[in-house]
Structures are given as structure tokens and as C-alpha cells.
Amino acid sequence: MKVLVIGATGFIGREAVKELEIDAEIITASRSSSDYEVDIASPDSIKKLFEDVGKVDAVVCAAGGAKFKNVTEMTLEENQVAVDSKLLGQVNLVLLGQHYVNDGGSFTLITGVLMDDPLPKAASAAMANGGVRAFVKTAAIELPRGIRINNVSPTMIVEAKEKYGPLFQGFKPRDGNDVGLAYRKSVFGRQTGQTYEVY
Template identity: 40%
Template sequence: MKVLIIGGNGTIGKKVSEKLSEKHKVIIAGRNSGDVTVDFSEVSSIKNMFDSVGKLDAIVAIAGDAKWDKLDNLTEEDFYIGIKSKMMGQVNVVRIGKDYLNSNGSITLSTGILADDPVDMTTSAAMVNGAINSFAKAVALELEDGKRINVVCSDLVEDSFEKYAAYFPGNTPVPMHKIVDGYVKSIEGRITGRILRITA
């Protein structure tokens, strides 16, 4: 399969790319590096990315930003960071990318534990994660020609646990291989409309 991984050089994306490269042709898209560059918050950049890579068998999005802060400190513009990047970035990948997807192809989006179990200072991030989960379940009802969509929704990964541990008291980090397996299941399996919750 020809697989595009947006965010393929990130903490999780790099491991997913390595695993999928064992069996498939992987194209990595990133903000500043990769086989093709993309600004996830700009529709024109997403369209240019798809134009440059052509038809695909799988699209994977492991990218997007959101502001972490106390609700009292968050401005409307702060909320728009997550809405424009992590939420609409993935929405636009689906809107535009489905037309570049071959029959029976798949789209895999990424959220996280905050959608179901938010912690302090994650009002904005939790909001966009929950929105993407609901979006994907609805889109699955409308995709045609055997095309599928799923979401990998993981707990905090071991590889970045030290950086975020203070925000997640009592959480047991997830081994990276379990999260990678979630992406493989979404891409190589036949499921659709699923939120694949990956926990320790």
C-alpha cells in the first residue's frame, strides 16, 4: 500500500512510520521535514500536499496543536489554536484527502485520553479531541467505495511520559508498541467508524 503519514517524524509518528515501512510504501509529511511539507492549519497547504503525493491507499494524521492552560487564562484566540490545527487540520485532511484515496482505502485520525478523561489545564485539548472522535464516527456513515475511517485514541505513551507525568497523576503510560499496533489495526484491518482506545 501507499501510505501518507502526516506527522511521521513525531514521537509516535516516527515509530508508526518505521513499522508500516516494513510492508508498505510510506510517505512522511511534516511541518518542517519529511518527503513533503505541510502546514496543518492551512487548507491550501493540505491541498498542495495531496496534489504532490497523488493517489493513496491510506492516510494517517498524527499531528496538530492545542493550547494547554487554565480556563481563566484561555482567550477565544487560544481556543482557536486547537480548533484550527488539531481539529480542522484533521477535518480538512478527511474532506480533501478522501478524493485522493483509492477504493477500499483508509483514513486514520489521532486523538487521546483527554477526550474521555481530561486533566487540569486541558479544556481546549479535551474539546478538540472529543470533537474529532464524534466527527469520525459520523463520517464513517458517509464514506463510499469501501473507504474507511477510524481514530486512534491513546493514553500517554511511555516515550513522552516524563515530560507530561506531572499532568497525569496516577496514569500508567502505554508502551509504544501498543499504540503502533492500533494504527496497524486501523490501516490493515477492515474496521471503520471505530475509536481505538489504547490504554496500558
């Protein structure tokens, strides 16, 4: 099985790769330091990625940016980052990538706990997460050729505690491998339209 992992070099992407590479051939993509270069905020960049990589059995995304700022201070431009990257970036991966996914293949997108457990400064990220979750649930009933789609919604993982701990006050970090297993369930399982909460 050939799996394209976008954001493979990050905290979450590394956990997905560690788990999936046990049973699949992994192709990595991100803006730097991966097999292929892609910026998911750019539809042209996504198109080029799929043209270059060709057919795959699964597309896994662990990338998607957002600005963390209080809503009282956030500018429209700052909020647009989450729209262009985490929300539309992932939706566009599906719209453009569906033609490159083999029959019975899958998409697995990334969301996060912030859409269910509010934190200060997280409204923009939560907006993108909720949009992706709703898109996944609905796209699942339309994708052709047995192609499935799910999203993994982690809380902060242990491996990222030093970076995100100050933001996630009172949240119990989960082991990164639990997130890797959620990606495994999505890629190797048969479910579709699901949100795998690792809270």
C-alpha cells in the same frame, strides 16, 4: 500499499511509522524534516500536499496541536489553536484528501485520552479530540468507494513520559508500540468508524 503519514517525526508518528513500514511504503509529511511540507492548520497547504503526493491507499495523521491552559485563563485565540490544528486540520485532511484515497483505502486520525479522563489545562485539547471522534463515527457511514475512517486515542506513551509526565499525574504510560499496533489495525484491518483506545 502507499501510506501518507502526517506528523511522522513526532512521538506518536514515529511509532506509527515503525509499525506500518513493515508492510507498506511510507510517505511522510509535516511542517519540517519530512518528505513533504504541510501545515494542517492551512487548507491551502493540505490541498497542495495532496496535489503533490497524488493517490495513496491510506492517510494516517499523528499531528494536531492545542494549547494547554486553565479555562479560567484561556483566550479565544489560544483555544482557536486546537480548533484550527487538531480539529479542523484533521477534518480538512479528510474533506480534501478523500478524492486522493484509492478505493478500499482509509483515514486514521489522532485523538487522545484527555477526552475521556479529564486533566487540568486540557479542556481545549479534549474539545478537539471529542470533535474528531464524533466526526469519525459519522463520516464512516458516508465515505464512498469502501474508504474507511478510524481514530487512535492514546494515553501518554512511555517514550513521551519525560515530556508529558508532569501533566499526566497518575496515568500509567503505555508502550508506544501499542499505539503503533492500533494504527496497524486501522490501516490493514476492515473496521470503520472506530476509536481505538490505548489507555
